[in-house]
Amino acid sequence: MDFNEDQITRYSRHILLPEVGGKGQKKLAQASVFLIGAGGLGSPAGLYLAAAGVGRIGIIDSDVVDLSNLQRQVLHHTPDVGRPKVRSAEEKIQVLNPDVQVEYYQERLTAQNALELIKQYDVIIDGVDNFPTKFLINDACYFADTPLIHGGILRFEGRVFSIKPKQSACYRCIFKQPPPPGLVANCQEAGIIGAVAGIIGTIQATEALKLILGIGQPLTDRILDFDARKTTFREIKIKRNPNCALCGLHPEITELFEHEQEICQLPPSGTVAVS
């Protein structure tokens, strides 16, 4: 494929980079990324990947836009309240960069559809807000042998790391299973600084671009934890766990399944719900 004049101008700041150049930009145009969740993490990740000229972007999310999402989910604007997130996301991406082919699925990721969907993309971005789906994504990426950029956010903190299945530590190598229900704030009760979602989602986009371009050192076998209160990043070295139930020496997980979804407690009256 060849770029036209407008495209060369659009991507000129990429093409100027010796590590990217015209060749790298073509790699991006031929690549595909799947955003699981079009919320706090999926929004910045999707916008930057689209702006970067990733050729095909898939988006899965079953939700509609809620007014309380707009504090951080920058793909969605005030007139989008009540609309399906995937439609809102598709529109914004298309307006930002018409070169991008957008595929959207207004449904939940399940053990039934995960593998088939994930197999259609080069890199997966985890932007979901619950543990059972995070484990499902991790497992599906392992079976599909597709690289995954994991992300998590809570209050003032965020976490990001990349997984190259069968080569680097996976989510289950570290966290065997979801925490017992009710023990860890993860749904609507905890709150999040919106800009922290922007920081983590943008790192996820950067790591996806690096994987596609094959440049630099991927964020594999290390967890990057961000704390906005102190403005510090901490890197924790990790490695594959031989006892991992998924990718260890004696795997117990041989097919996809879903951990039970935690039932979110309704926040007590007077508090503000954040999902």
Next chain:
Amino acid sequence: MTITINGKPEVLEGSTVLEVLKLKDIDPQMVAVELNTQIIERDQLATTSIKEGDQVEFLFYMGGGS
């Protein structure tokens, strides 16, 4: 005994990983524990000993995203 917990040196008197968790008032179900870059299985926390200079990481769950 000085050990490094989440990047910070701390003086503590526990002899096993579980004792350190208890001293720090952390529920073992809420964290993944790494000792010198090795993940310690939850049922081994009580039998894994800690020594001077060890590096311990308590990785709390972080599940948000949307």
